[in-house]
Amino acid sequence: MQKRIALIYGTTEGQTRKIAEHVAQALRKAGADVALMHAAELPLDWTPANSDAIVVAASVHQAQVQPYVRDFVERHADDLNAMPTALVLVSLNAALGEMADVPPPEYAKALRDQTGWSPTVVEHAAGALRYTEYNWLKRMVMRKIAGDQGMSTDTSRDVEFTDWEALDRFAKAFHDVLRTA
Numbered sequence: 407m408q409k410r411i412a413l414i415y416g417t418t419e420g421q422t423r424k425i426a427e428h429v430a431q432a433l434r435k436a437g438a439d440v441a442l443m444h445a446a447e448l449p450l451d452w453t454p455a456n457s458d459a460i461v462v463a464a465s466v467h468q469a470q471v472q473p474y475v476r477d478f479v480e481r482h483a484d485d486l487n488a489m490p491t492a493l494v495l496v497s498l499n500a501a502l503g504e505m506a507d508v509p510p511p512e513y514a515k516a517l518r519d520q521t522g523w524s525p526t527v528v529e530h531a532a533g534a535l536r537y538t539e540y541n542w543l544k545r546m547v548m549r550k551i552a553g554d555q556g557m558s559t560d561t562s563r564d565v566e567f568t569d570w571e572a573l574d575r576f577a578k579a580f581h582d583v584l585r586t587a
């Protein structure tokens with residue numbers, strides 16, 4: 407039977423929307439029926455009960471995911487803990503691997519501690535530096551952070567670190583687990 411997956415996302419500058427759309431397509435290609443929705447725009451009567459699995463995608467800003475994603479997860483933590491779930495956590499530090507000042511699993515742990523939700527799978531995805539879309543202050547802050555980490559400080563260009571093939575592998579593996587569960 408076709409698996410129904412709700413993919414709920416939060417984004418601040420748009421990279422996680424792009425990632426969520428990509429993962430939704432990959433899950434559909436694997437055979438799933440996917441509903442892609444912004445966490446802040448869910449219908450009031452939305453419930454996890456209408457899905458076989460939930461994927462939550464969010465990005466890290468100052469070590470936290472979007473507050474509305476955190477609220478969504480907290481509200482549904484009991485249901486989420488009782489079904490197959492995945493967290494796609496988007497950050498810059500995911501691009502740095504061992505070199506990151508804060509290892510991305512720390513961000514996932516913070517969300518778990520705040521909400522009580524333990525995702526079945528966590529996929530850490532590298533995000534992007536969208537210099538051309540930041541306001542002046544954000545551009546300066548991100549340029550400093552990027553420079554400290556050895557990343558591009560050329561603010562005339564955006565840089566995308568996302569590994570799209572890794573996301574394809576994640577989507578396929580998650581769907582395979584659902585099919586065989």
Ligand SMILES: Cc1cc2nc3c(=O)[nH]c(=O)nc-3n(C[C@H](O)[C@H](O)[C@H](O)COP(=O)(O)O)c2cc1C
Pocket residue numbers: 416417418419420421422423464465466467468469470496497498499500532533534535536544548
């Ligand atoms: C103001 C700001 C703060 C950020 N803080 C962090 C952080 O604490 N750790 C991290 O790994 N990445 C951090 N990032 C990088 C974002 O996670 C990355 O740019 C991601 O692609 C944003 O996704 P979004 O466009 O979906 O919001 C930050 C980015 C901005 C603009």
